[in-house]
Amino acid sequence: MPARYRLTYFNGRARAELIRLIFHAAGEEFEDNRIDTGSWQQLKPNTPFGALPILEFDGLVLAQSLAIARFLAREFGLAGKARFDEALVDSVVDTSNDILGDIVKIIFNEDDKLKRENQKKFVENILPFTLQSLENMFAKHGKGSGYIIGPDLTYADLAVFNALDQAVQAGLVQWQFFDRYKHISGLLRRLEETPRIAGYLKTRPHTPY
Numbered sequence: 001m002p003a004r005y006r007l008t009y010f011n012g013r014a015r016a017e018l019i020r021l022i023f024h025a026a027g028e029e030f031e032d033n034r035i036d037t038g039s040w041q042q043l044k045p046n047t048p049f050g051a052l053p054i055l056e057f058d059g060l061v062l063a064q065s066l067a068i069a070r071f072l073a074r075e076f077g078l079a080g081k082a083r084f085d086e087a088l089v090d091s092v093v094d095t096s097n098d099i100l101g102d103i104v105k106i107i108f109n110e111d112d113k114l115k116r117e118n119q120k121k122f123v124e125n126i127l128p129f130t131l132q133s134l135e136n137m138f139a140k141h142g143k144g145s146g147y148i149i150g151p152d153l154t155y156a157d158l159a160v161f162n163a164l165d166q167a168v169q170a171g172l173v174q175w176q177f178f179d180r181y182k183h184i185s186g187l188l189r190r191l192e193e194t195p196r197i198a199g200y201l202k203t204r205p206h207t208p209y
């Protein structure tokens with residue numbers, strides 16, 4: 001039987017990887033439809049906003065990576081419990097998405113000088129400031145659970161993991177960079193050891209970004 005959900009994106013992590021991580025963390029089946037640029041030109045006019053990723057299910061189509069991630073997180077119980085917790089979770093996801101935006105801008109910058117400047121600013125200022133802010137969120141809202149908005153795993157944890165993983169995969173920092181942030185490094189270890197996530201990380205396609 002075909003999977004209920006079909007996620008369409010290019011063959012890369014970028015704006016689809018958080019969605020893939022949500023599926024894997026929840027243990028939900030989906031079709032990971034990775035298309036090439038030729039197929040994209042045909043599909044583009046038939047997508048809601050002319051961009052990927054899109055999620056198709058039950059005859060419906062949803063676009064915008066964060067809208068898809070939030071929808072699935074709610075469906076799978078990974079969005080936070082109380083209304084304010086949901087908002088805190090979203091605030092962490094949006095912060096992680098800002099980091100991802102910075103990474104994408106650096107990777108695709110064709111001006112070498114500007115690229116180097118942005119990379120320096122990212123590694124020396126933006127990333128440390130954001131990591132410390134996330135540490136503060138753990139201390140205040142983690143409830144000693146090891147998850148950023150405790151007591152349970154939410155898609156905020158996956159979003160933090162994803163943004164930092166993409167920073168490492170892009171060669172901007174190494175994993176050791178996070179060691180001095182005790183809550184974050186603990187979370188990264190815990191997620192990497194979670195069987196469903198570990199299984200995916202081992203088998204996912206190798207792509208440059």
Ligand SMILES: N[C@@H](CCC(=O)N[C@@H](CS)C(=O)NCC(=O)O)C(=O)O
Pocket residue numbers: 014015044050051052053063064065066
């Ligand atoms: N805010 C959107 C951005 C979507 C976006 O820019 N997608 C790019 C790939 S990362 C795309 O579809 N590019 C192909 C095109 O615009 O034709 C999201 O998060 O989904």
